[in-house]
Amino acid sequence: MEEQSIIVEKKDPFAALRYREFRSYLGMRFFFTFAYQMQAIIIGAHIYHLTRDPLALAFIGLSEAIPAISIALYGGYLADKLEKKGLLLKIFSAVLLASIVMLLATSHKMSSYIPTSYIVPIMYGMIFCVGLARGLFGPATFSLMASILPKKLYPNASTWSSSFWQLASILGPAAGGLIYASLGISISYITIIAFIVLAIVCILFLKTHPPTFIPKESIIKSLQEGIQFVFKSKMMLGAMSLDLFSVFFGGAVALLPIFAYDILHVGSEGLGFMRAAASLGSVLTMLIMTRFSPMNRPWRNLLIAVTGFAVSIICYGLSTSFYLTLFFLFCEGAFDSVSVIIRSTIMQLLTPDQMRGRVSAVNSMFIGSSNEIGAFESGLTAKLMRTVPAVVFGGSMTLGIAAITYFKTKSLLPLTLNDIKPADKIEDQI
Numbered sequence: 001m002e003e004q005s006i007i008v009e010k011k012d013p014f015a016a017l018r019y020r021e022f023r024s025y026l027g028m029r030f031f032f033t034f035a036y037q038m039q040a041i042i043i044g045a046h047i048y049h050l051t052r053d054p055l056a057l058a059f060i061g062l063s064e065a066i067p068a069i070s071i072a073l074y075g076g077y078l079a080d081k082l083e084k085k086g087l088l089l090k091i092f093s094a095v096l097l098a099s100i101v102m103l104l105a106t107s108h109k110m111s112s113y114i115p116t117s118y119i120v121p122i123m124y125g126m127i128f129c130v131g132l133a134r135g136l137f138g139p140a141t142f143s144l145m146a147s148i149l150p151k152k153l154y155p156n157a158s159t160w161s162s163s164f165w166q167l168a169s170i171l172g173p174a175a176g177g178l179i180y181a182s183l184g185i186s187i188s189y190i191t192i193i194a195f196i197v198l199a200i201v202c203i204l205f206l207k208t209h210p211p212t213f214i215p216k217e218s219i220i221k222s223l224q225e226g227i228q229f230v231f232k233s234k235m236m237l238g239a240m241s242l243d244l245f246s247v248f249f250g251g252a253v254a255l256l257p258i259f260a261y262d263i264l265h266v267g268s269e270g271l272g273f274m275r276a277a278a279s280l281g282s283v284l285t286m287l288i289m290t291r292f293s294p295m296n297r298p299w300r301n302l303l304i305a306v307t308g309f310a311v312s313i314i315c316y317g318l319s320t321s322f323y324l325t326l327f328f329l330f331c332e333g334a335f336d337s338v339s340v341i342i343r344s345t346i347m348q349l350l351t352p353d354q355m356r357g358r359v360s361a362v363n364s365m366f367i368g369s370s371n372e373i374g375a376f377e378s379g380l381t382a383k384l385m386r387t388v389p390a391v392v393f394g395g396s397m398t399l400g401i402a403a404i405t406y407f408k409t410k411s412l413l414p415l416t417l418n419d420i421k422p423a424d425k426i427e428d429q430i
Contacts, residue, residue, distance in 0.1 A: 037172030058379025079139035169279035177272020281333030308335035317391025
């Protein structure tokens with residue numbers, strides 16, 4: 001019966017949007033992601049403007065990844081244990097406070113009170129705080145979506161959720177680059193703060209959902225239960241591992257400020273469009289996938305998508321044309337979106353309600369911070385072997401990871417959406 005329900009819902013591409021609370025959830029994700037992505041590009045551009053050091057860009061990712069990974073498991077425990085609406089309000093309030101501090105630290109009026117040499121460390125400190133908040137945010141939102149929609153709508157909801165995230169990722173960097181270049185850093189941070197406030201307003205329209213998990217054992221045993229669940233499922237563990245290593249070696253997007261300023265010479269405006277190009281490819285592909293799902297052969301399509309992602313990175317690194325670079329970044333985003341849809345749908349279908357926070361926390365440790373760690377790897381390799389060789393190296397390593405995964409997981413290639421079952425049953429099929 002469940003299999004029939006999934007097939008029926010695929011015929012209505014707007015099925016999840018018919019739930020009012022899900023629309024509030026999408027608004028929250030959109031406004032917060034817009035602010036987050038806009039802030040990311042402004043921080044990268046401003047720090048590189050102050051330092052002109054690729055390693056300084058690497059430390060941006062590291063400053064956010066360390067706290068996000070450190071608190072992720074505990075964040076998953078809290079997401080299962082606590083009421084989600086109240087938890088999200090606390091998380092967003094902390095991010096809002098960090099953005100206000102960055103606004104004050106970088107404003108022209110404060111320049112006479114704060115030496116320039118202190119600005120970069122202050123920004124790293126606030127990035128660290130945002131990383132802590134993000135380590136709690138991922139598990140909370142993952143478990144919340146399951147509370148507001150029936151299970152049969154998870155594939156459709158994952159597509160729409162990812163599409164709104166990618167749409168915000170298009171507009172956020174583009175707006176950040178344009179506003180930073182034309183109106184300055186203070187107006188940029190004021191815009192970021194306004195969008196965070198809008199995200200908080202959307203949270204207020206969500207219902208209060210009681211937690212589905214009441215811990216009866218110690219926190220250590222509860223966390224171990226989530227970790228063990230993930231490691232029992234070859235498909236879930238494989239998807240997380242594939243994404244972790246491919247993004248780790250393919251995190252060349254962190255080097256976009258170097259390409260924009262020193263290689264392609266397109267400045268802040270060009271940087272915004274370069275950041276937005278990948279997201280444009282993602283959101284257009286995701287909109288197409290609301291009608292043409294990639295879940296007919298999820299594992300096969302996941303490997304194809306990662307391969308295309310790797311090739312796009314190599315081409316982007318070798319390009320000396322701004323418009324060709326935009327095209328390859330567009331392709332990178334398109335392939336990456338297929339991977340996101342497949343992975344998020346697999347996780348939603350395999351995870352029981354009472355463990356969603358903890359399983360999402362494990363996912364955050366694998367994937368949620370792989371972008372930041374990948375940014376550190378890209379910055380470090382760019383420092384050691386120069387920018388273009390670093391990007392080509394990263395794409396080549398990602399291509400190798402996809403090839404190794406193909407030979408290691410051939411038994412998963414024939415599986416369809418309706419073959420995805422709880423972890424213990426999957427092991428019987430492979």
